Amino acid sequence: MTRLITLVAALALVASPALAGPVTLKLNPVDADGSVTLGDIFDGAGSASGVVVASRAGPSVVFEAGQLQAIASRAGLQWANPQGLRRVVVRNAALAPGSAPSTGTVARAAAQRAATVEVLTWARNLAAGDVVQPEDVIWSTVQTHLAPGGSPSDAEQVIGLSARRALRAGAVVGQRDLVSPRVIARNDMVEVAYIAGGVTLTVTGRATRDAAVGEPVPVLNTSSGRTIDAVASGPGQARAGTGSRATASSPFARQGM
Numbered sequence: 505m506t507r508l509i510t511l512v513a514a515l516a517l518v519a520s521p522a523l524a525g526p527v528t529l530k531l532n533p534v535d536a537d538g539s540v541t542l543g544d545i546f547d548g549a550g551s552a553s554g555v556v557v558a559s560r561a562g563p564s565v566v567f568e569a570g571q572l573q574a575i576a577s578r579a580g581l582q583w584a585n586p587q588g589l590r591r592v593v594v595r596n597a598a599l600a601p602g603s604a605p606s607t608g609t610v611a612r613a614a615a616q617r618a619a620t621v622e623v624l625t626w627a628r629n630l631a632a633g634d635v636v637q638p639e640d641v642i643w644s645t646v647q648t649h650l651a652p653g654g655s656p657s658d659a660e661q662v663i664g665l666s667a668r669r670a671l672r673a674g675a676v677v678g679q680r681d682l683v684s685p686r687v688i689a690r691n692d693m694v695e696v697a698y699i700a701g702g703v704t705l706t707v708t709g710r711a712t713r714d715a716a717v718g719e720p721v722p723v724l725n726t727s728s729g730r731t732i733d734a735v736a737s738g739p740g741q742a743r744a745g746t747g748s749r750a751t752a753s754s755p756f757a758r759q760g761m
Contacts, residue, residue: 525548525581525582526548526581526582526583526584527542527546527547527548527549527576527581527582527583528546528547528548528583529545529546529547529583529585529587529589529592530544530545530546530547532595533545533592533593533594533595534594534595534596534597535560535594535595535596535597536596536597536598538559538560538561539556539558539559539560540556540557540558540559540560540565540594541553541554541555541556541557542554542555542557542575542576542579542581543555544594545557545567545572545592545594546576546581546583549579549581552579552580552581555579557575558594558627558642558644559674560594560596560644561644561645561646561674562620562644562645562646562647563595563596563620563645564593564594564595564596564622564644564645565593565594565642565643565644565645566591566592566593566594566622566642566643566644566645567591567592567594567642567643568590568591568638568641568642568643568659569585569589569590569591569592570638571638571639571641571642571659572592573585574638574639575639591643620645620646620647620648621645621646621647621648621651622643622644622645623643623644623645623646623651623655623676623677624641624642624643624644624655624656624659624662624676624677625641625642625643625644625646625674625675625676625677626640626641626642626671626672626673626674626675626677627639627640627641627642627673628640628673629670629671629672629673630667630670630671631667631670632667632668632669632670633666633667633686634666634667635664635665635666635685636662636663636664636665636666636667636682637663638659638663640663641659641662641663641677644674646676651676655676655677655678655679656677656679661679662677662679662682664685665682665683665684665685666682666683666684666685666686666716667681667682668680668681668682668683669681683716684716684717684718684719685716686714686715686716687715687716687717687736687738687739687740687741688711688714688715688721688736688739688740688742689711689714690711690712690713690714691710691711692710692711692740693708693709693710693711693740694708694709694710694711694721694723694734694740694741694742695707695708695740695741695742696708696709696723696732696734696742696743696744697737697741697742697743697744698743698744698745699743699745700745707725707732709723709724709725709726709732710723710724710726711723711724711742712724712731715736715742716736717736717737717738718735718736719735719736720733720734720735720736721734721735721736721742722734723742732744
């Protein structure tokens, strides 16, 4: 019985951050060393105050409000966002209002702001094929010449897409780094539907390449040895014939169907 009580107490200690409860967003969140923590952002973060949630390379880091709520929740904190904020900015403490910088510092800060821009950057390393989640991107301030043209202007534009190649934490998000997530992988068994004149016929074959929704995917009919020109329509699903970008001739006519 004593051992059971000891175990329960130990588990309670481990779980204590999850019971930290509600927190309040600070009026002017700042950090002093480039490592942004939950304690820099919220009052009442308790034992989760030291949890690092971002690295600030420029004058500020910008979080999507929903993203910040998810990060706080994983640390056991509850932020209700009563003001309905869309974004939260965490600034360099040395440049924040009320820090009373010198005239020279003000001039340098003004010049820096004039030559910088807020862009989406990767919050962590992503491997090729990883699907972008809300916590994977963060707003950061970078020098203007480092921001590629056509960069996404909203996190919603990249969430749900898939990394085309390995991506490094801190790098600026580029649209060419991303593709629609693959719903069919090479060698997957795929059900191909041929739709024409209100009639649907189906056949199962093996995909010869990866494909996202709407992309062409040649499917090998393992029975006949013939290849069906199809278009991916969902996980393990493809279409051929009318309504697809594939050839209009029925693949099933060649198979005697």
